[in-house]
Amino acid sequence: MTRHPRRRRVTTGTVAVGIVLALAGVLFAANARLAQGQDSRAPQDLSDLAVAASDRLAKLTTQVDALRADVEQLTAAQVPASAAADDAQTSLVELASGRVAVAGPGLTVQLTDAPADSLRQAGVRPDDLVVHQQDLQVVINALWAGGAEAMSLQGQRVISTTAxxxxxxxxxxxxxxxxxxxxxxxxxxxxxxxxxLYASPQIQVYLQYVDAVGLGWNVTASSTLTLPAYEGTTDLQYASVPAGIDVLKSTADLPTTRPTSTPSPTAASVPSATSEGSPSAQ
Incomplete structure (x- = not known):
């Protein structure tokens, strides 16, 4: 039998074209099925994707703005009470530490050395005529015990670290x-x-020396006293507040230290400077 090569070539080309078409059909069918399984609103190109992402961002931004407004509204509702508490606490701390000037009614106590001619009296020593540290301490302690809320000495504010x-x-x-x-x-x-002041036994001793040798003593009440703020540092290097102690307690509730009581001098004779009964002994 005679063969025809040209016919074979035509048959082979036809088969190749058919295979290509079949594969193309499979791809189109698969793409169609995938497209049916997705949301019809989902974009299929970069431009549409960018638009969709922008729209989603705008929606989320709107939600964030709404939530932020809710937070600010709730915060604003809590600020008055919180701010008032903070201000009150800050004021107490500043008052207790003497960091602010204060004014109010109170007392002024002045102590002065006795005149030098008091030495002519029998039994009087030069030390008996001088106001000493002990005398100032009993005055300051008595005023704290009497409910003083702020104090100054020589125009300087007296605070917890004052020495x-x-x-x-x-x-x-x-x-x-x-x-x-x-x-x-x-x-x-x-x-x-x-x-x-006058209930203090130590001050009663001092007052006896006021009568005996002329030590200066003057107490004046005022409707308004103005005390300056403390200008130094209040940093503590070694002291700390014990656990359970409220540092914001009123100064009237703070503990005070009092010097030991001393016996009163007799009217007949004034004790010497080295005597235990002398108010000027340091």
């Missing part, structure tokens, strides 16, 4: 030196402050 000492007849306070008269000012109920 003063006498060197001879000179007072050293906050790095400065002062000579008499010594002036203590305290803000509080004037009647209670005065009662606390």
């Amino acid at each position: 003063f000492r006498c060197v001879g007849n000179v007072l050293s306070l906050h790095g400065r030196l002062y000579s008499p008269p010594y002036v203590v000012r305290a803000i509080g109920d004037p009647k209670k402050l005065r009662a606390a």
Whole structure:
């Protein structure tokens, strides 16, 4: 039998074309099935994807703005009470630490050395005529005990870290030196402050020396006293507040230290400077 090569070539090309068409049909069918399984609104190109992402971002931004507005509204509703509490706490801390100037009714106590001619009296020593550290301490402690809310000494604010000492007849306070008269000012109920002063046994001893040798003593009530703010540092290096202690308690509730009681001198003779009964003994 005679073969026809040309016919074979035609048959082979036809088969190849058929295979290609079949594969194309399979691909189109698969794409159609995939398209049917997706949301018809989903974009199929980059441009549509960008538009869809932008729309979604706009919706989320709107939700965030709404939630932020709710948070701000709730926060604003809580601010008044919270701010008032913070302000009250800050004011108490500043008052207790002496960081702000204060004003109010109170007492002014002035102590002065006795005149030098008192030495002519029998039994009187030079040390008996001088106001000493002990005398100032009992005055300040009595005023605290009487409910003083703020105090100053020689025009400087007295705070929890204040320490003063006498060197001879000179007072050293906050790095400065002062000579008499010594002036203590305290803000509080004037009647209670005065009662606390004269109820102190140590002050009663001092008052006997006022009568005996002429030590200076003057107490004046004022409707308004103005005390300056403390200008130094309040940093503590070694002291800390014990656990369970409320640091915001009123200064009237703070514990005070009192010097030991001393016996009163007799009217007939004034004890010497080294005597245990002398108010000027340091």
